[in-house]
């Protein structure tokens with residue numbers, strides 16, 4: 001500080017002298033009297049500036065010598081919240097480094113103990129028992145029949161050949177069969193493996209949600225058409241269902257949308273909510289598409305590798321503590337499983353919601369890419385369910401929750417009904433392929449309601465966020481272990497048990 005002040009004073013003094021010199025130089029060309037006058041003024045100026053500067057300098061020298069002695073001031077420690085310090089980037093990097101190091105150790109230990117367990121051929125055998133029999137794929141191909149029935153019904157409704165009630169009956173039968181037919185097939189056909197069954201049921205569930213939305217939206221269009229027609233007194237200006245070109249994009253209006261092409265675009269589009277005119281991107285970005293494809297391939301390998309090498313040995317070794325009902329060992333295995341399970345779930349999230357959905361969307365030039373929002377910042381369980389799976393959340397809001405609220409159902413009952421339906425589908429997707437009904441997934445989903453209430457009521461901010469993470473990290477492996485244990489007891493009771501795991 002002192003040095004700085006001295007330096008400043010020197011600079012100012014030099015500037016005053018230079019200014020005075022400059023002034024006298026400028027005046028050289030004029031008459032002598034004015035020269036002598038002005039040189040006198042300049043001298044006075046210089047003298048004045050020297051006097052004030054020397055006074056300032058004296059004070060500043062005094063201050064500087066005082067400053068030299070002071071080395072403390074009033075301030076808070078950085079880690080205390082009152083300091084206002086918020087930059088913890090270094091700590092975050094430290095966490096990442098520690099995570100990588102710890103996992104590297106686990107990876108090495110795992111390799112030393114088990115050798116390489118990764119076997120891509122085994123993945124194929126998860127889906128197929130017999131390479132010449134593809135029952136799950138056949139089941140998926142048959143699903144086209146239900147798509148055609150839905151389209152045919154909508155065309156008849158648009159033409160007025162079917163009444164609204166009759167149309168609703170056909171749609172209801174069609175949707176019920178979509179849910180029941182794969183269940184009966186999976187339960188009756190022993191050649192369908194659990195993985196194959198899960199794939200087929202997943203496709204049918206998505207189809208159920210899509211066709212439900214298709215039915216609703218077309219009904220809304222008919223209702224709007226009737227209202228418009230009534231208000232225009234059967235005027236011919238009522239839209240006749242033609243397609244129009246708007247800025248290079250075709251704009252369809254009801255019933256022009258009831259075509260096979262439109263239906264299949266919706267079936268393959270990464271959304272569950274039907275719309276007559278989806279937002280479309282202008283072109284396919286090849287670079288973006290290839291990046292997503294590369295991610296999909298890489299992450300699939302990683303998912304398979306981590307499951308076979310890390311998760312399966314832990315699950316196998318958890319069976320004995322379960323059989324002996326050794327509680328402390330069960331908890332220990334559960335915590336061991338939590339890490340690989342959570343890592344695999346995170347990778348799955350990125351693989352499905354970012355890479356795969358963006359890949360399909362880019363291929364179809366589907367414009368709305370909001371497949372997820374920042375669920376990782378969730379401070380409440382409600383926020384998590386609103387943001388982690390946007391296609392399902394949008395469907396729930398548009399076709400289930402809001403219609404219920406409009407009918408006068410309370411928010412609490414509406415939310416409970418949505419979670420009940422979601423719990424049903426979770427159980428449906430797990431129990432049927434495994435051919436055992438244990439309700440663990442159902443209970444896990446229903447438990448979200450009291451958990452949401454507890455976190456919303458008692459925990460806020462970072463504590464709420466930690467509670468959401470904890471429920472994800474611990475909740476899932478509990479369900480996994482429950483199902484695997486029950487599946488093991490059902491199918492491999494007599495096989496010898498593995499005891500050790502990393």
Ligand SMILES: CC(C)(COP(=O)(O)OP(=O)(O)OC[C@H]1O[C@@H](n2cnc3c(N)ncnc32)[C@H](O)[C@@H]1OP(=O)(O)O)[C@@H](O)C(=O)NCCC(=O)NCCS
Pocket residue numbers: 382385386389392393394396397401402405406411414415418419422
């Ligand atoms: C149940 C669920 C739909 C509730 O969603 P939410 O966003 O908390 O619901 P809210 O009560 O805040 O209301 C949401 C909407 O309803 C609207 N709404 C509220 N009261 C209304 C009423 N009486 N009539 C019509 N609309 C109403 C709100 O305006 C809001 O609309 P917006 O989204 O356009 O802003 C949500 O938690 C959910 O999707 N849960 C299940 C998720 C799930 O199972 N996912 C599975 C993933 S594997």
